[in-house]
Amino acid sequence: MxxxxxxxxxxxxxxxxxxxxxxxxxxxxxxxxxxxxxxxxxxxxxxxxxxxxxxxxxxxxxxxxxxxxQRMMGFGSSITDASAQLMQTALSPSQRAAFLSRMFTRKDGGLGLSMTRITLGASDFSTHDYSFDDMPKGQADPTLAHFSLAPDHQYLIPAMHAVQAVQPALRTIASPWSAPGWMKSSDSLITGHLLPKYQSVFANYMIKSVRTLRQAGVPVWAITLQNEPAFEPKNYPGMRMPGKTRAQVIGKYLGPRMAASGLHTEILDWDHNWNHPEQPLTVLRDARASKYVAGVAWHCYEGDPVAQSQVHDKFPHKQVLMTECADGEWEPAKSGGAVWLADRVVLEPIRHWAQAIVLWNLALDPQHGPHLGGCDTCIGTVTIDPANGHVTPMNGYYALGHFSRFVVRGAVRxxxxxxxxxxxxxxxxxxxxxxxxxxxxxxxxxxxxxxxxxxxxxxxxxxxxxxxxxxxxx
The missing domain is CATH 2.60.40.1180 (Golgi alpha-mannosidase II)
Incomplete structure (x- = not known):
């Protein structure tokens, strides 16, 4: 030729x-x-x-x-409470339609995003702390009689319906930032660990969350047991859950019940940084838990993506996903921009077996919110200005776009x-x-x-x- x-x-x-x-x-x-x-x-x-x-x-x-x-699953960004609120309140119907097409289809050069992550309850990018089963201090609800998705019906569920209308092949990952406070040592959504007596109830809470979201028209493709389980934030929901506890909850309760539920929802372990590969290895080496774990979810804030290969080499049949990384006003992200983000958060993880890349916060406002606690310097994939509905692509938009517009689901590295x-x-x-x-x-x-x-x-x-x-x- x-x-x-x-x-x-x-x-x-x-x-x-x-x-x-x-x-x-x-x-x-x-x-x-x-x-x-x-x-x-x-x-x-x-x-x-x-x-x-x-x-x-x-x-x-x-x-x-x-x-x-590896075979690729897709690319995306998280629809947090903040992102959903902006999508539903800051955009006119015509602006929202244009935004959805630009982000979730490939029409006219759209990004073609096909993955997202939502929170089960509040995160730092919510306007108030909540779970789906909050109780007054000192009270418990082991039968989950007070369970309710009411907080999500205002913004998140309508936003998800709108996304799914233009991207019916959307895969949604759902993660709790905390179990309901009454299940924890702190009796609060803030800090604490899961009490052993509520491990079975927490598994039921997770399954009920997935089932109720599905009934509300939001099918969940995969769940993680806990966002960043090695970290206890002081001003937004969080919960410490070491590997042995996760293996116990998955192997004894969540795994068998999810398998019998008919929900066809995958379970991903870890959902935290590269600097502790021993954490997911603890769960994957537990024979009872490992058979229910489809893969490992990673974050980018500490460590190196080589950790993904270290775990993959020992468990090559488990999926590898990057489920969170934020752009922000910190180094080296601030000076590196879209090129650094594409390199560190997309290209390198893929060369270390990642099949999906999901950034943190699809959309934020010009003040990096709305949010309650946690990161006040995070930058969304786009910025939406509530004053006029103007959408500004940020570094994450271009970092994802160089992949998501061209690498379709089912592509092979x-x-x-x-x-x-x-x-x-x-x-x-x-x-x-x-x-x-x-x-x-x-x-x-x-x-x-x-x-x-x-x-x-x-x-x-x-x-x-x-x-x-x-x-x-x-």
């Missing part, structure tokens, strides 16, 4: 908002490219692909579609060259055979790359600290 050197185009300058499509020789594959340069004006901008003639000093990226790894000279990459084959390659230039200066896959060869000059996606078909 003739090389793309028969066509000669140069990359448009980074200062231009390029819209030039990929170029094609008479009998060569069409290679398309999209570029984000945070220091310039290009954001997911379609640009021209350069020729295949080798440039001196170019970083070689070889893609081997015959060596295959394939082998590609390791990072070199500040250039990282990850490659996929979509179910229709389309090749997708995401390349990140971490360096402070331009890097030329030379890509080869079968009979397809092309070059590209990656601007300093930039992010690009390439697609082609044989």
């Amino acid at each position: 003739p090389l793309l050197s028969r066509v000669s185009r140069v990359l448009l300058p980074a200062v231009l908002a390029a819209s030039v499509i990929g170029v094609q020789a008479a009998d060569a594959p069409l290679v398309k490219a999209w570029l984000t340069v945070p220091a310039g004006t290009q954001r997911l901008s379609q640009v021209a692909v350069q020729s295949s003639s080798k440039a001196a000093g170019a970083v070689a990226i070889d893609v081997d579609t015959g060596t295959r790894y 394939v082998k590609s060259s390791r990072a070199a000279h500040g250039v990282a990459n990850v490659a996929f084959v979509d179910p229709d055979g389309t090749r997708v390659l995401v390349v990140i230039n971490r360096a402070k200066s331009q890097r030329k790359v030379q890509v080869a896959q079968g009979g397809t060869h092309f070059g590209f000059a990656m601007p300093a600290r930039s992010l690009a996606t390439f697609t082609w078909s044989d």
Whole structure:
């Protein structure tokens, strides 16, 4: 097959908002490219692909579609109480329709998000603390007679209905930040641990949450037992739940009851940072619990994504998901922007077996809320201004978009060259055979790359600290 050197185009300058499509020789594959340069004006901008003639000093990226790894589930962002409230109150009906299409479909360049995460009860991004079965101090409700989804009917459930209307294949992960206070040592949603006498009741609470949400039109694809179980926040709901306790609750109560429930809801363990891989290993090594655990959920705030491979290597048949990471006004996120977020939170986790990436907070307002406690410097995937309904894409939008617009559910990660000279990459084959390659230039200066896959060869000059996606078909 003739090389793309028969066509000669140069990359448009980074200062231009390029819209030039990929170029094609008479009998060569069409290679398309999209570029984000945070220091310039290009954001997911379609640009021209350069020729295949080798440039001196170019970083070689070889893609081997015959060596295959994990199958991808999708990409998304969490619909917290804050996000749901903004979606339902800050947007007019026409603005909401446009927002939903832009985020959850691929029409007109939409992101095509197909995953989300919701909270079972309050998180730090709620306007008040609540569970689905709150009781006065000193009182308990072991039969869950007072269980109610009433807090979710105002914003969350209508928001989820709206999302599911445009993205019927949505997969929803649900996580509690705390058991009801009366089940805990603190008799409060704040701090404390689950009392052993309520382990069985908590399992029933989880199943009732999933069943009642389904009856309300919100099917839950997977649950985690506890958000960040190794952390007890002081000003918003949380609960410490070590690995041995999680294994006990899953293996003895939740797992068997969920399997018998007919709800077909997966159970994911951990839902916390990379710095403690021994925590999910404790649960997976428990024979009684492990058979009910579909996979491990990870957060990005401490440690390194190599932890995902450490656990995957020991339990290769378990799913691997990134279920939370926030952009924010802290380093290195603040200075790294969309490129750092795409690298650290999307590309590297995928190279360490992640099948899904879900960011934290689909939408926040310009004051990083509404929220009650916890993170006051977190940034949503988009910002929605309640004053006028204006939607501003943030770093997470572009970090996700370079993957979610092109890597569809069922795509398979394939082998590609390791990072070199500040250039990282990850490659996929979509179910229709389309090749997708995401390349990140971490360096402070331009890097030329030379890509080869079968009979397809092309070059590209990656601007300093930039992010690009390439697609082609044989």
